Amino acid sequence: MMSLNTARTLSAALLTTVMSGMPALCQEATTEKSRTPCFFNQKEETCDIRLKGDDIELRLEGNRTVEINRRGRCTNRLENSVTIRSCNVRIGLPNDFVYGLIVRRSTGGTVITSPQLEIKLPQIGL
Numbered sequence: 001m002m003s004l005n006t007a008r009t010l011s012a013a014l015l016t017t018v019m020s021g022m023p024a025l026c027q028e029a030t031t032e033k034s035r036t037p038c039f040f041n042q043k044e045e046t047c048d049i050r051l052k053g054d055d056i057e058l059r060l061e062g063n064r065t066v067e068i069n070r071r072g073r074c075t076n077r078l079e080n081s082v083t084i085r086s087c088n089v090r091i092g093l094p095n096d097f098v099y100g101l102i103v104r105r106s107t108g109g110t111v112i113t114s115p116q117l118e119i120k121l122p123q124i125g126l
Contacts, residue, residue, distance in 0.1 A: 033048065033049065033050050033051075034048075034049050034051075034123075034124070035047070035048050035049070036049055036121065036122075036123045036124065037122070037123070038058065038060075038119060038120065038121050039118075039119065039120040039122075040117070040118075040119055041117065041118055042118075045060055045061060046060075046061065047059065047060055047121070049121065049124060051124070053070070054070040054074060054085075054087055054089075054102070054104075055067075055068060055069050055070060056068040056102075056110075056112075056121075056124075058119070064094050065092075065094065066091065066092065066093055066094070066119070067090075067091075067092035068089050068090070068091055068092075068102060068112055068119075069089060069090045069092070070087045070088070070089055070102070071087070071088045071089060071090055071099070072087070072088050073087075074086060074087035075087075082105055082106050082107055082108065083105070083106040083126055084103060084104070084105050084106075085103070085104045085105075085126055086101060086102065086103045086104075087101070087102050088100075088101060089101065089102045089112065091112065091114055091117065091119075098114040098115070098116075098117065099114065100112055100113050100114030100115075100117070101113050101114075104124075104125060104126045105125055105126065106125055106126045107125060108122075108125065109121055109122035109123060109124055109125055110122075110124045110125065
């Protein structure tokens with residue numbers, strides 16, 4: 001039979017091992033910045049993009065900002081060896097906001113759609 005102190009020591013060691021093996025789950029998502037072409041309803045612009053997890057901030061010419069914030073859970077699926085992640089989002093426009101869908105692919109980029117808006121970020125994938 002194991003002593004109480006031995007059981008506590010083993011439990012602490014196990015917890016430390018489990019937690020050290022999952023640092024990505026315990027840390028906040030990092031922010032990535034890039035400058036890339038983007039398309040608003042098929043019109044090409046240059047965007048400064050800031051990624052933080054599933055949230056995206058686009059800075060456009062003329063100092064306009066569009067913020068895409070995830071709402072709720074996302075779904076992941078695999079199609080022809082391409083990982084596809086789709087999430088409901090709130091799209092914050094300069095003077096308004098709409099709700100839409102973001103679809104990010106491991107190859108092929110990212111598309112954000114709402115009833116009257118389509119934003120394509122061909123170089124920003126999963």
